[in-house]
Amino acid sequence: MDPQAAKTPSPPYYCVIFTSRRKPGIEDHYYDASARMLELASQMPGFLGIESARNPEGLGITVSYWESEEAIKNWRMHAEHLVVQKKGRDHFYEWYESRVGRVERAVSFKSEK
Amino acid sequence: MDPQAAKTPSPPYYCVIFTSRRKPGIEDHYYDASARMLELASQMPGFLGIESARNPEGLGITVSYWESEEAIKNWRMHAEHLVVQKKGRDHFYEWYESRVGRVERAVSFKSEK
Numbered sequence: 001m002d003p004q005a006a007k008t009p010s011p012p013y014y015c016v017i018f019t020s021r022r023k024p025g026i027e028d029h030y031y032d033a034s035a036r037m038l039e040l041a042s043q044m045p046g047f048l049g050i051e052s053a054r055n056p057e058g059l060g061i062t063v064s065y066w067e068s069e070e071a072i073k074n075w076r077m078h079a080e081h082l083v084v085q086k087k088g089r090d091h092f093y094e095w096y097e098s099r100v101g102r103v104e105r106a107v108s109f110k111s112e113k
Numbered sequence: 114m115d116p117q118a119a120k121t122p123s124p125p126y127y128c129v130i131f132t133s134r135r136k137p138g139i140e141d142h143y144y145d146a147s148a149r150m151l152e153l154a155s156q157m158p159g160f161l162g163i164e165s166a167r168n169p170e171g172l173g174i175t176v177s178y179w180e181s182e183e184a185i186k187n188w189r190m191h192a193e194h195l196v197v198q199k200k201g202r203d204h205f206y207e208w209y210e211s212r213v214g215r216v217e218r219a220v221s222f223k224s225e226k
Binding site for chain 1: 210
């Protein structure tokens with residue numbers, strides 16, 4: 001199993017697609033906050049998994065998967081997460097868009113070679 | 114407007130979250146196919162936008178946005194796309210997971226600084 005892949009159950013479940021452009025020059029603070037949020041999120045009830053990728057020039061997509069909309073709301077309102085959300089707006093991001101959706105179906109493929 | 118951001122309308126709309134790990138050493142063929150698929154997808158009826166990020170070590174996330182499930186189906190079944198999907202399984206990807214969802218709400222932020 002690829003450690004960077006989210007191992008999700010059969011749909012339906014929910015997702016948060018967080019697309020962002022990071023400001024240049026804030027790498028260290030960003031990585032600390034990002035690692036801590038990953039640790040926190042994965043301890044939340046209803047957390048199913050998370051996947052993240054960022055282009056070298058700063059455009060990133062993080063998708064987290066959740067059992068329910070309630071679980072997403074609890075995560076969004078978590079006190080420490082709220083502090084980091086504000087830090088993100090004040091310091092880390094030029095822009096972001098956060099989309100909440102309901103995953104209806106999924107197909108997976110694994111190479112045999 | 115950031116050219117790498119998808120400019121989507123108010124929800125609801127649909128998304129395809131395509132997470133993949135690319136095999137090493139196939140960069141040139143992959144970029145050609147990827148650029149062509151981007152061009153093709155953006156001409157499909159119901160296409161709303163696309164966002165893509167890949168970590169240097171090969172984990173990538175591409176999210177495309179669509180007006181309807183019908184539009185997603187038409188894109189999945191497009192003849193040239195089917196050929197590239199097979200090429201992806203045969204050559205490009207160690208694994209992938211493709212998830213189709215319905216985006217229910219979205220929040221955006223733009224820094225003023």
